[in-house]
Amino acid sequence: MADPSGPTGIGVPCHVVVADEQTDVVVETERWGELAAAVLRAEGRVGELTLTFVDRGEIAALNAEHMGRAEPTDVLSFPLDAGEAVVPAGPVLLGDVVICPAVAADAAPNHAGSVDDELALLTVHGVLHVLGHDHADPDERAEMRARELRHLVDLHWRGPAPEGFRHEPGES
Incomplete structure (x- = not known):
């Protein structure tokens, strides 16, 4: 497997297309698109992401179709490229991140702490999955959590994590 942090193209900018197709939670689409683009740049990646x-x-329908779980989830990622470094002939399509703000709002008090921080965590988490990072085993999990925290500190909070932030529900 190629290094997921390696570049996928030369001279192709980061572009994030954002859509809000729900009405349950007010979402600042521009803000979350900017965070996703900043994570792409910080990871040294270029291309387009939705x-x-x-x-x-x-999200329940997507989760059932793609993951075999007929229930709502907070975030799903659909990478379009296998992480191979290529010199693009055209736009590099990295993949899609789908977030359910209602599920995020429910999880926030026992997870990231606030809806804002939960949406930031899910955005960063989803982008890292698109870029090839995973958390299937303990070493991968530790690496992905470290990347998430670094991006949240640098790009979302612009300082230390707030008191009460947790990567996992029930963490202390």
Whole structure:
């Protein structure tokens, strides 16, 4: 497997297309698109990514179709490239990140602490998955969590994590 932090193209900018297809939670689409683009740049990646906010029904349908779990989830990532370094002939399509703000809002008090921090964590988490990072084993999990925290500190909070932030529900 190629290094997921390696570049996928030369001279191709980061571009994030954001859509809000839900009405349950007010979402600052421009802000989350900018965070996703900043993570791409920080990871040394270029290309286009879509970031879509959907309702519980849509995320449950996607989760059932792609993950075999017929229930709502907070975030799904769909990488379009296997992480191979290429020199693009045209736009590099990195993949799609789909977030359910309603599920995020429910999880926030026992997870990231606030809806704002939960949406930031899910955005960063989803982008890292698109770039090839995973958390299937303990070493991968530790690496991905470290990257998430670094990006949140540098690009979202612009300082230390707030008191009460947790990567996992119930962490202390």
